[in-house]
Each structure stands twice: as C-alpha cells, then as structure tokens.
Amino acid sequence: MSTIRIGIAGYGNLGRGVELAIRQNPDTELACVFTRRAPESVQLKTPGVPVYRLDDAAAHADEVDVLIICGGSATDLPVQTPALAKLFNVIDSFDTHARIPEHFANVNAAAADTGHLAMISLGWDPGLFSLNRLYAESILPNGKTYTFWGKGVSQGHSDAIRRVAGVKRGIQYTVPIEAAMEAVRSGSQPELTTREKHLRECFVVAEEGADKAQIEQDIKTMKNYFDQYDTTVHFITEEEFERDHTTMPHGGFVMRSGMTGDGETTHQMIEYSLKLESNPEFTASVLVAYARAVSRLAAEGAVGCRTAFDVAPGYLSPLSPEELRAQML
C-alpha cells in the first residue's frame, strides 16, 4: 500500500507539529510545505521535502493526497480552507465555535463543487472534546455537561496581555478550579458561574520603568478577557520567563453527570481529560490521524465537508477492521 502524501500549509508551531507527527505514522509521508514567507527562508526538519509559495499551490495539487491547513482561525482559515478545498482534500483546526456553521457551509460548497473532501474543526476542542460531549450526551440524555480548560496557555489571553502598555513579554494560564470539578464529580450538577470554573494566572515581564500597579490594574479589568475572572498577575524577569514559560502546555476536562434508572436517581459519571505538555504537537497528532481518515474516505468517493462527528472511529487507525476487533475491542 502506498503512503498517504500529506501537505502542510503554514509552517508555524502547528505546522511543525504536523511534520513531527508524520514521522510517527509510517503510513504517511510529508509531501511538501506551502508558506506565505519566502520558501528559501523556511528550514524544515525533514530533508529533501520541497517548500513552495502558498500562492503557487494550484501547480502542486497532484503532489498531495491530503493538505493540512495550519493557519489561524481569526483571519487565515475562513479564507484559506474554502480556497484550498477547491484544489485539495483538506483538513483544518478551525476553532471559533460560534462561526463553525458558516465555515462549514463555505468549505462544503467549495469542496463539493470540485469533488474534494474536507474536514474542519479538528483538534481537541473542537475535536476530541466535542466527540466526548456527543457520546456522553447521547448515552446519558438526562444530565449536565461541563467543560473545564487547563491548566494551560491561552494564546488569545496571552496576546491580550502583550497589548497592555508597559508589558514586554506576557503569558496567561487558564486554571480550572479544583473545587468546582469536585462539585461536578459529586453528582450534584451544580450551576457554576464563569468565575467559579476557572481562574487566570498571568506572568509578565515589564518594560524598564513601567508602572507595575497600572499594568496589573489594566490586565485585571480588561473586558471579557479578565474582568469576569479571579486573575493574578506575577511580575518576573526576562530570564525567568525564558526558563519557565516558553512551552505551550494545555489540557482540560469534559464531564457528563447523568441520571438513569427508575425515578432517575442513579448517578452515572463520564469524565474525559487531556494533560498535554505541548498543545500544538498534540493538535497536530489529531490532524494527522484524521488525514488518514480523509484519505480513506476520499478513496471511497466521499466529497464535501465533514466534522469529527461524521467519521467512524475505525478510519483513524492504521489497523484493519479485523485487527481492531481482535486487539482493541
């Protein structure tokens, strides 16, 4: 069987993670990388793989079985995924939950028109967390679902900190509140406010001479980002920042607390959790497993847009259905 030729569009943290995940999956290979930078400025970790200008993607459509688009959800993916779905079978990790229906419609139209298969919003949330919400709610219809995030780096909140005057470097950790999680696990199905579920911890390197009290005040009162949370701000040196805060851990919990039985008094608890030392590397691993699924489904003739909800789990595994039943069921 020939290997699945994966292309990467966008060579940032996520794109580099995809490159590394491909190495762990012997039935896949890295075909090429597309970039908006000057191709000669991009140094891949994989020798001998071509780097092309993203604008030239159409010329290389037949070199790729599945293209993994590694742009950002705010401005890149809404444009890139529909455009590239006209040329390739594509995958993205679009994670602006509220705009998923619109993105789905745009990508579906582009892919269906041109006979391609697209999968959007893969990763862990949306992605694996969504799958767990779906399975758990289908199985326990009488219940309540809770999602907690962290402890981990929120890119959006870190960006917000860095826009505050006097901040040289900054990072924000979202921290789930243990007492809230324990209340959920008890089966009491609590109503939890935003403040009760998560707290926000910031580490800031201030510019020389900056007013730290003002920085702290500006962060803690920032609308939507921090004002609804208990936020702590720690000022640290640039050396401490370099030493302790340059990785991107994340994770979280999906919990379903449900009731079954006569009178619905039997408590049943489903919990799924991730503890990730690297968010982009893990997300990349999810994308590559789904690239296998896209390649197989496309070979079966599937076209248009799909999400994780539409793909039978067996498509993700390199094992055959017989092997899966014998070894993993």
Added chain:
Amino acid sequence: MSTIRIGIAGYGNLGRGVELAIRQNPDTELACVFTRRAPESVQLKTPGVPVYRLDDAAAHADEVDVLIICGGSATDLPVQTPALAKLFNVIDSFDTHARIPEHFANVNAAAADTGHLAMISLGWDPGLFSLNRLYAESILPNGKTYTFWGKGVSQGHSDAIRRVAGVKRGIQYTVPIEAAMEAVRSGSQPELTTREKHLRECFVVAEEGADKAQIEQDIKTMKNYFDQYDTTVHFITEEEFERDHTTMPHGGFVMRSGMTGDGETTHQMIEYSLKLESNPEFTASVLVAYARAVSRLAAEGAVGCRTAFDVAPGYLSPLSPEELRAQML
C-alpha cells in the same frame, strides 16, 4: 418522524435497564419483550407492552425495528445473536473479548444473509473503553495504553465466591490501585503486573457453622480468579449484605500515555473514566443510543455486522448534523 420501536430479548437486570433507558429517549419506544420464562409471569414497568415467548420471536418480527438482546455472553449470546439476526436488526453486549472475532463472523453471516443489520459488543468494555483505546492509540502512536477497572462488582468473581463451600452469599469488588494509576499519570509508562494494577475485595455471608478460615483460604488461592491478586475477605452478616451490597456499581479508567515532538520527549496524556452507580443501567443506556444508530444505518441500507468502531458518532445523537455542529462541536 415515527419513533424507533425497540424490542428487548431477556428481561433481567440489563433488560430492565433498557426499558428504563427507552423512557429517557423520546424518539424510541418499547415495542415488546421476549422471554424464556412464562410470559404471564413477567411484570414490566411499562404498561400495555406485550411480553412474548422468545421461541415465538419470528411471529413478531414486524413489530420491532431494533432488538436489543440482553442475554449473557457465556452461553446465551453466541447462540441467540446469530439466530435473532436472521429475524431482526439486533444489538448485543457480547463481552468475551477473546471470542469477539468468532462471534462477529457468525453474526455477520446471519445478518448479511437475511438483509439485517447487527451491532455486537456494545456497552462500556467492550464499547466506550474500546473507542477510547482506538482514538487514543490512533492519535498517539508512540505510547502505552492502560485499562483499570473498578471500583466495582465483578459478576464472574462474585459467582466464583458463591461456589465456595460454606458461602451463603458473596460479592466481589475489583479495586484499581491508586499508586499504579498515579505512576501512569506521571508519564513514566511503567510495566505493571496484574497484582500491581488491581486488588480484589470480597464480602461473604458464611453459612452457619462454616469454617471461615477455610473459606478465606479457598477464595484467596482460587486459580486465575484470585491467586494473582492481593485479595481481602470480609465476613459480614446477612443484614449487612442486604444493606450495603445489593447495588451494582462499576467503572474504570482508560489511559494513554504518549510521546510526541522532536526526539519524542513531549509527554501527552489522555484519560477516560467512568464512575457508575449502576453498571446494568449504564450499559443499557449505551445500547439504546446505539439502537438509534442501527435504526438509521439500516434505513440507509446497511446490512451485516458492525461494532462501535464502524459507526460515526453523529448517528448516536437525536440531534441533526446541523444542530450538532452548532451546539456541540
């Protein structure tokens, strides 16, 4: 849209659980119950639903969209599922892992020959735990998977206790060892022996005048069931047994400890757990969600045998694909 007419074959703990789960799913209804007992001796919780002799099932095939077979895996299901798959779309919870390929082949032949759809080995292990092993291993190919069971009642081990001379009543709890789970969560990927993963806790009501020391000795040395474990035996009164040990809690943990990144040094942890106050009620809830999937897949023309690996998650939910994308992704 008409409701899904579900039949139940076998009205024990699991069958009663299915009856209760149907009440929680307004798009399903209980069509009838088949039993090996005298039908007039079976009192359902649902008024107006007919109870038929299992031997007469063929006469009622057109009253049922999906039949959930609630027999035991040792002797019932290997015979019942292939036989009933010739008459109905069927679901079972066959859980003898080693014999799944053989059971699959038998059921597949029966269902495919007669144009029916069958799903086997549903529940939580096999079932939801299998799904989690599959997703996690597909996403983190470099890693190690651990399954822990409990704390919960093992029916097989409880039956074994009750066969010991001098035992009037007995129940066995499988208990996962916290230190082993913590070692897994640390990312060290330990090699764990059977004894290191679980211990076995037995509660026994002895017959009057029985030799308790002998009972304890007989249990602890029982080959395969107890000899490889640290086992404790507690002697209690019949009143204590009645008060504290007549429910069927269970649960467990599936953990995948994997490595990603350059040099594969980044630790990533996936954990799934269930904490169930009633094992049969929860298993029944899984079966009813999959009955929805079977009904839909059969309407699309699917025939033969399937497992949880073959069914896209969206088929389990009463929500439409549009609703799922908008609300749950």
